[in-house]
Amino acid sequence: MKLSLFRLKHYIDISLSPEELANALTMAGLEVEEIETVGKIPDGVIVAKIISRRKHENSDHLSICEVFTGSETLQIVCGAPNCDTGNIVPLATIGTVFPDGEGGTFTIKKGKIRGVESFGMMCSAKELGLSEDHKGLMLLPGTFEIGKPLQDYVPTDTVYTLEITPNRPDWLSYWGVARDIAALVGGEVKFPAPENVPVDLAGDWSNLVTVEAPDLCPLYTARVIRNVKVGESPAWLKASLAAIGIRPINNIVDITNFVMMELGEPLHVFDMRFLKGERLVIRRANENESITALDGKKYDLTTNDLVIADTEKPVAIAGVMGGEYSGVVGDTTDVVLESAWFDPASVRATSRRLGLSSEASYRFERGADRAMIVPASMRAAQLIRELGSGNVVSPLISVAQPEKPARVIDLKYDRVRSLLGMDVGNRRIDDILHSLGFATVRQSESGASFSVPSWRDLDVMGPADLAEEVARIHGLDKLPDVPIKATQSDISGDAILKITHLREQLAGVGLYEIVSNSMMSEASAIRGGIFEPGDLIRPNNPISLDLAVMRPSLLPCLLDAVRYNIARKNYDLGFFEIGHVFCANQEKYPEERDEIGIAITGCAHPERYSKERGQQYDFFDLKGILESVLTRRRLASFSFVPATDPRFLPTCCAELIIDGKKAGVLGQATEDLTKGMRLTTPLFIALIQLDALLSASTKSEYYVPVSQFPSVSRDVAFIAPAKLRNQDVIDFIRKLHLPHLESVSIFDVFEGKAIGEGKKSLAYSLVFRSPDRTLTDDEVNVLYEKVRKNLA
Structure with a gap:
């Protein structure tokens, strides 16, 4: 909000300089962001009167005016529509210097306009820097003396730009600011409104x-x-x-x-x-x-x-x-x-x-x-x-409607001193609160009861608020210096380091980190059908309905980030966030935990030299991101198993299992979640419990020399039930403990009428290698046959 010092002085006498007043207001909580000097009229601008006007022969919009300066009459060529005879206007005489708006200046000179001499310039309010009005000449009152410098009638003003906090609407007026200035530096405020207004009654307005x-x-x-x-x-x-x-x-x-x-x-x-x-x-x-x-x-x-x-x-x-x-x-x-x-x-x-x-x-x-x-x-x-x-x-x-009575707050003087950590006398506390409009209702040696004025009814609720008012006016700079005492964090240094490494790993696979608001609307929180209204944690005094509950999951935050970017035509997205989520536990007590959220959509590698766009993200890209991160963290045991979750498509959803326990869920978001986003490709999301990841058991790393001998490959295919998981097959082959088996990977899946309903064909590549010699075909064939017979 902008505030004119010239106008402010109509409501309170101020002896402080503009800079001193700005500092006093800022120290009292009313931050002054900028101080601007306006109304500095250039020397040479005088009050003048137009005594005649005639049309310019060589222009259809210019006029030739005779202007009286108090000592002489000058010819001025003017294009303003209101340069009428009799008007009193500002006149910049020859030699007047104006700023050019680019850090330089320009000087008014005698010149010819369309062949007619002009001996000055009549000014608009914008040209004088008084307002943005440039539709015509600035018209001056008839009380201004002709020939006098305009500066004598238009004082230089100081304009403050104030940062008003949401809890102080009373500061959104000259009267409200004047009240606080009176409390800060003394002085009597002058209320501008009359006690009554003359009324000439006419008509019946009872039903208006x-x-x-x-x-x-x-x-x-x-x-x-x-x-x-x-x-x-x-x-x-x-x-x-x-x-x-x-x-x-x-x-x-x-x-x-x-x-x-x-x-x-x-x-x-x-x-x-x-x-x-x-x-x-x-x-x-x-x-x-x-x-x-x-x-x-x-x-x-x-x-x-x-x-x-x-x-x-x-x-x-x-x-x-x-x-x-x-x-x-x-x-x-x-x-x-x-x-x-x-x-x-x-x-x-x-x-x-x-x-x-x-x-x-x-x-x-x-x-x-x-x-x-x-x-x-x-x-x-x-x-x-x-x-x-x-x-x-x-x-x-x-x-x-009947007005509720003013709030009354009981205040103990010792409580004020305890809260502020400084010695403020009882009388001083009373004087400060009285100067701010708080009236004493009851008084005792140890304290008093104060009624809250109407303009502070929405934010002054208790003794702590009154103590804050005392601190503002007494002077926050008078608070004693107290060394900061270190407090022990609930999170260990090792955990912080692990989270930092996790962030680096997720960024390393090409994801961008986002940091979102932990507050949201109830509608956003229950989106997806996992949480009910009764599961949500609600603050007592929410800022707005859009920030009424604490987030129970990172899912709504990820959806909002995707929606925001899609609306700005950013279609290839990869985000992650690590943050707190809040939900009621089985006993309905608030519970806070940490969650990892990942969202990908669009193309994995959109920037290519070829005209074709890169391959679209799919479920396995998301699974691969998690596998990469989990493998680098050396987890001893993790796997993905098919799952059902109302937030994800039933055919594209899995649970992450760490150390035999569910640690998260991932899948393709349903249409209900992505409705209205204008997505052109599927959206894949993962939600992982951070605690499960950080506390997971790990395996020791060991190093072996790279074999210098060639590998031998064999392919094996077999018919299996359609529900059989790839990971189960790989685990089964690994459990055969075949010597020299280096890797197992799937390379083909086929389903069709030729195989039969409810079945599929799976094909795997087996790679064998010895660290100290070249394997013979006979050796490999024996191992291969063992695999084939066990899969049959």
């Missing part, structure tokens, strides 16, 4: 507002203002908005934006001509209802969205954005001024679902101050009367 969803809108207020004159805002108002990056639109809209920045309460103004039945109904959207918002886009609504409607249709998305056809335009005369409080969760959900955000939604979804609704309405009504000539013709129409 109806709230049908009080759970989402517990407080809604409205005022009817007639005979409004919509026009350009005065210079001070445009400058106040432009300094903080808000584009001025017209006086009425600018007033609502100004009050929002001033008091933190978003407002909205409806043109009464477009309110059917002159009614405002706050309700949930109907099925198949839609609205075209102020950004010109059409949005489809659901019954979970809150809208402001007239008797026929929605006219605004509550707390997010107004409708295109109910806003203030140039010929608007009668308006309804809205000031309300909308449920933060509802606004956040609607804003995220529609992909639509605004300054209003940014504040409402963090929790606006309910106590500021009426003052903000009064302040806006006051300014509309002054700057828009409007007449308030209705009282403040308010529809409100």
